[in-house]
Amino acid sequence: MIASLLERGGDLVERADVCVIGSGGGGAVAAAELAAAGLDVVVLEQGHHWTAKDFSQREDEMLPRLFEEGGMRATKDGTVTILQGRNVGGSTVHNLCYALRTPDPILRMWRRQHGLESLTRDALNPSFARVEKHLRVKPIRDDEVNALNRIIRHGARQMGYSGFVTKHNREGCVQSGYCILGCSYDAKQSMLVTYVPRASQAGARIYANARADRIEAEGGRARRVLGSVVDLDGAVRGSIEVSARAIVLAAGAVASPDLLQRSGLGGSRVGRHLHVHPSVMAAGFFDDEIHAYRGIPQSYYIDEFIDLDADPQRGYVLMPIAAFPVLTATQMPGFGREHFHWMKQYARMAGLLVLLHDRSEGRVRPGHSLSRPEIEYRLNADDAQQLAQGLVHCAHVLFAGGARRVVIPFSPEPLVLERGDDPREILRRGVRQGEIPIASTHPQSTCRMAADATAGVVNEWGEVFDTAGLFVADMSVFPTSLGAPPQITTAALADRTAHHILERRAELFA
Ligand SMILES: Cc1cc2nc3c(=O)[nH]c(=O)nc-3n(C[C@H](O)[C@H](O)[C@H](O)COP(=O)(O)OP(=O)(O)OC[C@H]3O[C@@H](n4cnc5c(N)ncnc54)[C@H](O)[C@@H]3O)c2cc1C
Ligand code: SF4
Incomplete structure (x- = not known):
């Protein structure tokens, strides 16, 4: 019942x-x-x-229905969004x-x-x-790898990075791409x-x-x-x-x-020892339309930068990401005209996430109401450095996959890399909480x-x-x-x- x-x-x-x-x-x-x-x-x-x-496939309806705090749950200082x-x-x-x-x-x-x-x-x-x-777990078939994941796979192979098409728990998938809003x-x-x-x-x-x-x-x-x-x-x-x-x-x-x-x-x-698998994103812009949001959103997985046998406490993976317009808009830089400029290229955009195996810790404490616990999380210097290094690799993969331009959504000044630019500029800027959107879909260990x-x-x-x-x-x-x-x-x-x-x-x- x-x-x-x-x-x-x-x-x-x-x-x-x-x-x-x-x-x-x-x-x-x-x-x-x-x-x-x-x-x-x-x-x-x-x-x-x-x-x-x-499951109406509409962000404005599904985010408030399915997510804690309507998708706006975040750490107390607002620097890390936590989706649950x-x-x-x-x-x-x-x-x-x-x-x-x-x-x-x-x-x-x-x-x-x-x-x-x-x-x-x-x-x-x-x-x-x-x-x-x-859960009917099975390998993802090659014909189920969508345009976004094909581009990322191509870029990774060009760079010589290790990666693979994962297993998933879908049965009779029509490849609509709406997973994150619930499957209709x-x-x-x-x-x-x-x-x-x-x-x-x-x-x-x-x-x-x-x-x-x-x-x-x-x-x-x-x-x-x-x-x-x-x-x-x-x-x-x-x-x-x-x-x-x-x-x-x-x-x-x-x-x-x-x-x-x-x-x-x-x-x-x-409530102690909170880890979040923090993730930051790079956006690649291509000459042709990709419609990254169509098809199975994530199937390829780059594991070049995590060697758990060598160090079980360190490393990161890279994952393709295509978000719907509202979520994408929250990640795109600028306001007004500038923001509009980036969003107009939505169909030609491909995202790649760095997802960190973090050693940084945070804490959950009761907040003023049951639906709003108080969450604290601070990136340590090594983890911040790894996220920055991961973004450099994202830029390499996106360019190798054919991107003309790669944007790192630093705030207030996004970093726009043209083909041929050196992505190590990302290291100079560094990843600092509050100066780049950080998201977590995997809070754990409390x-x-x-x-x-x-x-x-x-x-x-x-x-x-x-x-x-x-x-x-x-x-x-x-x-x-x-x-x-x-x-x-x-x-x-x-x-x-x-x-x-x-x-x-x-x-x-x-
Ligand atoms: C956007 C997103 C994408 C993800 N993608 C992947 C993926 O590709 N692969 C993967 O392995 N993992 C993925 N995950 C993580 C995966 O979904 C989690 O590992 C898993 O759901 C965790 O299970 P859980 O029981 O810890 O919490 P949840 O699944 O979040 O369940 C907790 C439940 O408890 C309920 N609850 C909370 N408080 C109370 C209360 N006081 N009383 C009663 N009920 C309460 C909540 O409403 C919720 O339904 C993703 C997560 C997100 C958010
Ligand atoms: S892509 Fe996701 S939402 Fe669409 S049919 Fe497959 S499992 Fe469902």
């Missing part, structure tokens, strides 16, 4: 074996695995239950479907440097296999069309417009979730109380630490896994150190920055946590 508490009206009082908070990349997986094994599961999702018929989903299915509803497993050197580092001995490839393989089966064709195998229906068919009661406000524990054990029925603007329309013998917190790496801190749970490390409570918030199975029966199953449990697209790792760790709960069934649900 998937029900909107807004449409149903009134308050909600429920009792369940497990209450799952959040229905995105981690929560939906945990809910489905637990319900399929016969447990009584209630899911609380603050967002609305939008489906394919609601707020709907049944979470951020997977508008993600871009790169589907890669956790890199082996990252698992090795988590074992050796963070004491997480059981996180081996062999131990995770059953979880990866289940997740990839349900139900082709994207997001949680909305995979694990959420699976959980519902297995008997889970999934409530939309149901925000968890507080988790209560008694005698060191998780007991209940208190919350609010919220409308589309977040206004409170009723109250929620769910008593449960286990609670799985999967509200994402911003809301999960916020909720724990508001509940006085999780210890002193909650309730990190660790060997004990002095270093993190949850143990290697996702259980909160100071609260028995309270588990975290979302991107916030990553011990460090992942350095790769995170949805498969998030889902696999959530699957593993769910199966751990099932193994402890007799003790937890006695």
